[in-house]
């Protein structure tokens with residue numbers, strides 16, 4: 048198997064607050080140095096509660112946000128993270144909110160043509176042919192091309208968002224909560240379409256969501272994010288069935304709700320640490336029923352714990 052996407056020590060720190068009288072500004076580490084790889088044809092699910100850094104990671108991966116540290120390699124070649132244009136042909140973003148991610152003043156044809164013209168320099172006839180092929184693949188009618196985004200339902204607009212990503216001919220798609228804005232009945236259709244397209248075009252997906260059931264269903268492997276770090280990573284069928292990190296277990300035992308942190312049933316703690324004043328040790332220690340002095344003092348690093356599982360915890364739950 049070849050590696051489609053390799054991320055090494057990728058991090059993002061945002062400066063926050065005003066600089067007063069030459070004093071230092073505060074900063075928020077949205078993504079701590081992170082190393083991840085995704086094999087060609089694989090779907091890596093990324094899960095975590097609100098604020099754990101999912102969107103910041105996604106935006107760095109598609110060149111919308113320059114990383115503070117680290118490298119991004121696609122099929123073995125490093126991308127110039129200072130050059131957003133280097134990303135478009137290789138990796139594309141499918142947004143959560145399909146309608147507002149499409150320019151309301153442009154027809155669908157204009158939206159679809161942009162990547163073909165700008166990234167691939169195709170002439171008009173070639174563009175039209177390619178757009179019709181892609182529309183066919185995502186089960187959209189060609190007469191939709193002359194309409195505007197607001198004329199579509201959420202499910203249709205998401206198909207258009209996916210079609211636009213495919214037009215760039217990127218082989219890696221970052222799917223950021225691609226179905227969470229859709230009705231449940233439409234979610235399954237879009238997920239089936241994504242599975243078909245993956246097979247048809249040999250795509251690789253990074254599927255970001257707070258919805259464990261969806262992520263488990265679509266992913267080969269899953270990385271669990273907490274407070275900007277991967278705390279556990281493993282096979283999709285194993286990770287929630289046999290979690291080794293106490294946070295993964297908390298996620299697996301509860302249904303995360305957007306904007307509301309999970310309360311650990313034993314410690315009763317729900318809050319995430321203050322990003323402006325992060326704790327020195329494990330970010331989960333305050334919520335964790337197994338935390339010791341060591342956990343409060345030192346941050347554990349992600350380590351191999353099984354053939355296909357990595358965990359960042361000094362006191363991992365026993366293997367089954």
Ligand SMILES: Nc1ncnc2c1ncn2[C@@H]1O[C@H](COP(=O)(O)OP(=O)(O)OP(=O)(O)O)[C@@H](O)[C@H]1O
Pocket residue numbers: 061062063075076077095096097098099100101102103104322
């Ligand atoms: N531009 C910014 N300036 C300062 N802090 C930021 C900025 N963007 C994100 N953050 C902070 O970085 C952390 C991670 O945010 P991010 O939006 O990546 O999380 P998320 O997991 O995608 O959350 P959600 O699911 O709510 O979108 C949060 O503490 C957030 O407040």
